[in-house]
Amino acid sequence: MNDDEKMGETLDSFVESLKEEQKNNKLIEDSLKEVNVSKEPDINITGLEKIKGILKKSLELICLGEKVKIRTDSKGFKLLVDGDDLGLAIGRGGKNIQALEYIINLIGKRKNIVDRNVFIDIKNYRKNRIEEIKKEAIMMARKAIRERRKISLEPMCAYERKIIHRALSKFEDIRTKSAYEEPKRRIIIYPEKAVK
Secondary structure (H helix, E strand, C coil): CCHHHHHHHHHHHHHHHHHHHHHCCCCHHHHCCCCCCCCCCCHHHHHHHHHHHHHHHHHHHHCCCCCCEEEEECCCCEEEEECCCCHHHHCHHHHHHHHHHHHHHHHHHHCCCCCCCCEEEECCHHHHHHHHHHHHHHHHHHHHHHHCCCEECCCCCHHHHHHHHHHHCCCCCEEEEEECCCCCCEEEEEEHHHHC
């Protein structure tokens, strides 16, 4: 059984357990302690702590027996995960992080725990991936200018495409455009001189 199949089975069992807990009115986030503060706390900060608990339990189920440490960055609304063997939670090309983030945000929104999306990064995978794709995009932009032809980048998720568009907007000699449909949606870099 490969990692993708294991992750699929784990997520399926996780969704089934959520349905079962919802049916019995015993959701994970309901069992977490409420923070009693005399003045009205910010829903997002207390919600982020609840989401942190849900993510920790989820990761411990996915990566059996793995000790997980999660730091919160309430300013950027991020959960930064550290541990030894979290490769299964990351997945090929970060697909499992995306799936986990989707499920965690779905729980947060449906249960009114948070009112905006939480960003999850496991072992700095996404941070390193962003740096890597920025370097590649800049290299390809220079190649498009030099060779005066359009260059197509590899398919990537919407978040990564947004970062590339922003990074390449500094170049005056090119323009970028997203093309095709998911899951093959990608950025195409056009040199301005070739367009005219």
